[in-house]
Amino acid sequence: MSEGKKQEAQGKPVVVLGVTGSIAAYKAADLTSRLVKAGMDVRVLMTASALHLVGEQTFMTLSQNPVVTDLWAIPDWRPGHIELALCAQVLVIAPATANILAKMAHGIADDALSTYYLSHTGAVLVAPAMNPRMWSHAAVQENCRVLRERGVIFVGPDSGPVACGEGGMGRMAETPVILAAIQAAIAAR
Numbered sequence: 341m342s343e344g345k346k347q348e349a350q351g352k353p354v355v356v357l358g359v360t361g362s363i364a365a366y367k368a369a370d371l372t373s374r375l376v377k378a379g380m381d382v383r384v385l386m387t388a389s390a391l392h393l394v395g396e397q398t399f400m401t402l403s404q405n406p407v408v409t410d411l412w413a414i415p416d417w418r419p420g421h422i423e424l425a426l427c428a429q430v431l432v433i434a435p436a437t438a439n440i441l442a443k444m445a446h447g448i449a450d451d452a453l454s455t456y457y458l459s460h461t462g463a464v465l466v467a468p469a470m471n472p473r474m475w476s477h478a479a480v481q482e483n484c485r486v487l488r489e490r491g492v493i494f495v496g497p498d499s500g501p502v503a504c505g506e507g508g509m510g511r512m513a514e515t516p517v518i519l520a521a522i523q524a525a526i527a528a529r
Contacts, residue, residue, distance in 0.1 A: 353526045354381045354428040356460070358453040359399070361389020362435035363503040364469035364512040369394060371434055371515050372402040378519065380526075383424055384408070385453045387440070411452040425459040430525050433457075434495075435469030435512045438480050444492070445483035463525040467518050468497045472508030495521045 355375055359368045368384075375382045382403040386396055396407040433440055433453070440453065444466075449455040457464070466487070474480060475497060488494065496513030 352379060352381045353430070354383065354424075355522060355526075356424060356428045356431045356456065357382055357384045357399075357403075358431065358433035358436075358440070358456070359384060359386045359390040359394065360433065360435055360437045360440045360453070361387055361393060362437050362469040362512070363393060364435040365390050365393045367512055367515055368434050369398050369402060371432075371518055372399055374515060374519050375522065376403060378523070380522075381405070383428065385456055387451055387453055389437075389439075408452045408456075411455055424456065425461065428460065428462055429529055430463045430465065430522055431457065431460045432465045432467070432518070432522055434465075434467035434518055436466035437468075438470050438474050438477070438483075441466065441468065441480060441483045441487065445486040463493065463529065464491070465493045465495055465518070465521055465525060467495045467513050468510070469502075469512035470497075470510050471502060471504055472506055472510040475508075475510040493521065493525065 357372060359365050372382050383405055384399040384403055385408045391409060396409055399407045443454040444457055449458050495518050497509055498511045498513055499509045500511040501507045502511050
């Protein structure tokens with residue numbers, strides 16, 4: 341029996357956490373810790389851009405699971421993203437950059453996270469985080485509209501100051517709010 345199936349059989353919800361290249365990526369470490377404390381099996385997938393901001397060792401330590409950073413570094417014959425999709429109840433992308441939202445809206449699968457998204461059949465939550473001017477751009481808003489129509493749940497963004505010093509809509513939702521949305525999505529399944 342695969343590790344994911346073992347966790348599911350034990351009643352422990354499997355949450356896939358996608359971490360992308362926003363400065364808000366550091367908040368994903370807190371989210372990982374809170375998810376584990378809430379009794380969830382957390383599997384982290386990081387984009388190459390996220391690795392410039394936070395280290396995979398942080399997430400491996402907090403989740404107590406290996407971290408996927410490369411679509412091609414698969415330890416055995418089974419495609420890792422398909423194996424994981426068979427047992428995960430929810431995919432959470434926090435922070436969700438404009439880049440990952442565009443990939444999701446247009447079916448682009450060029451890294452481990454975007455490829456996993458296309459194989460995932462459970463609930464999908466995104467917590468956008470970006471500069472307010474980026475968030476308000478027509479292309480980003482159109483991608484969000486498409487994703488909402490497909491059932492993707494948006495948690496935030498919030499209004500407030502962002503890392504570059506600007507203020508406005510684009511700040512990632514607070515960790516407890518994201519955690520509550522994940523718990524609600526799991527309870528609804």
